[in-house]
Amino acid sequence: MKIKVQFNGPVRQLNNWKNVANIELPDGATGQDLLDYFKIVPKQNRLYGFLIRDGKKMKEEEVLNDGDVIKVNGKSAGG
Amino acid sequence: MQVGRYHRQEIFYPIGPEGQKKLQEARVCVIGIGALGSSIANNLARAGVGYLRLIDRDIVELTNLQRQVLFTERDAEEMIPKAEAAKMHLSEINSEVEIDPRVVDVNPYNIEKLISDVDLVIDGMDNLETRYLLNEACQKHNVRWVYGGVVGSGGMSMNIFPGEGPCLQCLLGEIPEDGTYDTCDTVGVISPITTIIAAYETAEAMKIIVGSESVSHQLVSLDAWDCYTEFIDVDIDPDCPVCGKHQYNRLEHRQKNYTASLCGHDAYQVTPEDDGSFDYEGVIKALEGEGEVKKSRFFTMFKNDEADFKLFPDGRAIINGVASGDDAQKIFARYIDRQEG
Numbered sequence: 001m002k003i004k005v006q007f008n009g010p011v012r013q014l015n016n017w018k019n020v021a022n023i024e025l026p027d028g029a030t031g032q033d034l035l036d037y038f039k040i041v042p043k044q045n046r047l048y049g050f051l052i053r054d055g056k057k058m059k060e061e062e063v064l065n066d067g068d069v070i071k072v073n074g075k076s077a078g079g
Numbered sequence: 080m081q082v083g084r085y086h087r088q089e090i091f092y093p094i095g096p097e098g099q100k101k102l103q104e105a106r107v108c109v110i111g112i113g114a115l116g117s118s119i120a121n122n123l124a125r126a127g128v129g130y131l132r133l134i135d136r137d138i139v140e141l142t143n144l145q146r147q148v149l150f151t152e153r154d155a156e157e158m159i160p161k162a163e164a165a166k167m168h169l170s171e172i173n174s175e176v177e178i179d180p181r182v183v184d185v186n187p188y189n190i191e192k193l194i195s196d197v198d199l200v201i202d203g204m205d206n207l208e209t210r211y212l213l214n215e216a217c218q219k220h221n222v223r224w225v226y227g228g229v230v231g232s233g234g235m236s237m238n239i240f241p242g243e244g245p246c247l248q249c250l251l252g253e254i255p256e257d258g259t260y261d262t263c264d265t266v267g268v269i270s271p272i273t274t275i276i277a278a279y280e281t282a283e284a285m286k287i288i289v290g291s292e293s294v295s296h297q298l299v300s301l302d303a304w305d306c307y308t309e310f311i312d313v314d315i316d317p318d319c320p321v322c323g324k325h326q327y328n329r330l331e332h333r334q335k336n337y338t339a340s341l342c343g344h345d346a347y348q349v350t351p352e353d354d355g356s357f358d359y360e361g362v363i364k365a366l367e368g369e370g371e372v373k374k375s376r377f378f379t380m381f382k383n384d385e386a387d388f389k390l391f392p393d394g395r396a397i398i399n400g401v402a403s404g405d406d407a408q409k410i411f412a413r414y415i416d417r418q419e420g
Contacts, residue, residue: 008309009233009302010266019305042252046260049251056312057250057298071309073300075251076228076235077260078268079115079205 001027001066003034011047011074014038031060034070049075084173085127098289099127103175105288108132108197110185110213112161114268115227116203117149118277119284123176123201124169126285130177131169132197135161136184136348136395138378146270160377182377184350184395185209187333190216200224201284203277207254208329208339214239214247215327223287226250227280230261232269232304234276237313238283238295241322249316250298271303336411338404347407350395351416357394362415366390369414386410 005021007014015021015038025033031051035041040048042060051058052071064070083089089099105128109116112135120133139147139154139161147161154164162180169178183189185204194200194216202225204210210226217224218241226247227236239246254260279299286294301308320326337350351357363379366372370383379390387399388410396415398407 008300008305008307010231010261012305043255045255052300052309052311055310057314073235073311074230074233075207075260076230076233076300077205077207077210078230079111079113079203079228079273 001025001029001064003029003064003067004069005034005038006069006071008071009074011049011072014040014045014047014072025064027066029064031058031062031064031070034064035060038072040072047074049073088126093291093293094285094289098291101289102285103127103129105199106130106132106197107284107288108134108194108200109203110134110193110200110209111203111205112147112149112165113137113143113203113205114146114148114270114273115229115277115280116201117147117161117165118274119201119203119227119281120165120169121149121172122278122281123284124173124178126281127173128176128284128288130179130197132179132181132193133162133165134181134183134185134193135165135203136182137161138389139164146268146273148274158375158377163377182391183393184337184339184348185212186337186339186350187212187330188337188350188352191220191330194222194224195220197222199284199287201280202227204228207251207260210247211254212329215321215330217241218246218322218325219327219330225280225283225287227276229268229272229276231266232272233300233302233307234272235298235300236276236279236283237298238287244296245313245315246319246322248321249319250313269303272301275301275303336408336416338407340404345401346397346399347401347404348395348397349407349411349415350393351411357392359390359392359394362390362417365417366414381414386414388414390415 085099088094089096138158139150141155149165149168160182162182166178166180221241224239298311298313339348366381373380389397398410401407
């Protein structure tokens with residue numbers, strides 16, 4: 001299935017500073033599989049915060065659907 | 080006709096004279112008076128919020144002036160603590176507001192006392208550890224707070240209402256295992272995003288105080304460089320250890336002398352347990368004769384061949400030029416705690 005992945009702000013670093021990646025994942029793939037595709041390990045990554053689908057924070061274990069647009073959001077730790 | 084200083088807010092229908100009265104009666108705590116916090120404090124003081132507790136452990140530095148709107152070159156030259164400099168400038172802007180500056184490190188010993196007697200806490204912090212500590216303290220004491228964070232050109236903000244909605248840990252999960260993540264000190268930050276997020280936090284604070292139905296229940300994430308803005312629904316995590324299980328591990332993790340690395344500086348901060356027994360003048364007297372002692376209004380600097388530190392009246396010390404927290408603890412024990420051997 002085809003997934004569009006958007007990286008906004010500093011997390012673009014996780015996609016070679018590009019905002020968008022169009023990827024293909026097997027049917028039944030989850031948000032975690034998407035993170036694995038980009039070699040993002042949430043608990044070890046300096047930038048990664050969470051995933052967004054349809055304007056809602058999604059859990060990594062949720063199953064993706066063909067045509068999903070998934071946004072990768074950062075942590076915003078500074079001030 | 081003479082109109083009052085808050086006229087423009089009072090004729091704004093969602094606030095009105097009733098809302099203005101609520102603002103003037105409100106007690107608000109801003110933690111972190113850096114880029115976010117100085118803008119927030121500026122906005123709230125001008126809006127006439129009656130009591131502002133401004134908390135920051137740091138001193139104004141030249142590198143702050145690019146984005147921290149309250150401070151001047153003179154503040155940096157005179158090494159004035161940010162909370163004190165903010166009070167000085169805000170008092171000239173609005174003398175009706177009670178400004179309560181606290182030059183302290185927020186830590187497990189003092190955070191509950193700092194936040195439990197205010198109506199609202201607003202986040203101007205520069206790290207996740209203190210935010211997670213605040214998250215636990217606010218859950219425990221049922222205090223509402225406004226999260227706001229920035230890095231690079233992006234930022235986020237969300238209102239956190241204990242017992243009603245998701246908490247910070249529901250949103251971000253645990254801090255990365257190695258405790259490192261990017262901050263403004265490591266990847267930079269631009270002033271437009273700090274101003275935008277601070278303005279957003281201030282607007283939410285004002286809405287919360289006046290009891291507006293327009294208070295946001297979503298996270299806002301935006302980026303000033305990428306022209307990106309998104310409002311995001313966040314659910315309560317039923318397995319959240321903080322708001323779900325009421326486990327306050329950070330609040331309960333108290334060490335005798337709490338040590339923290341100061342991001343972007345070759346320094347560690349050591350904070351002793353606050354039992355009210357610290358004898359600031361006595362320690363300074365003991366330091367004299369062991370090295371160079373320079374006293375300012377707000378702290379004392381000490382330097383010799385072995386140690387280089389700033390000591391604050393609350394007993395906190397910033398130890399410069401050390402490679403680890405253990406090395407900082409040793410210097411603290413030798414020169415401040417006076418534990419020989």
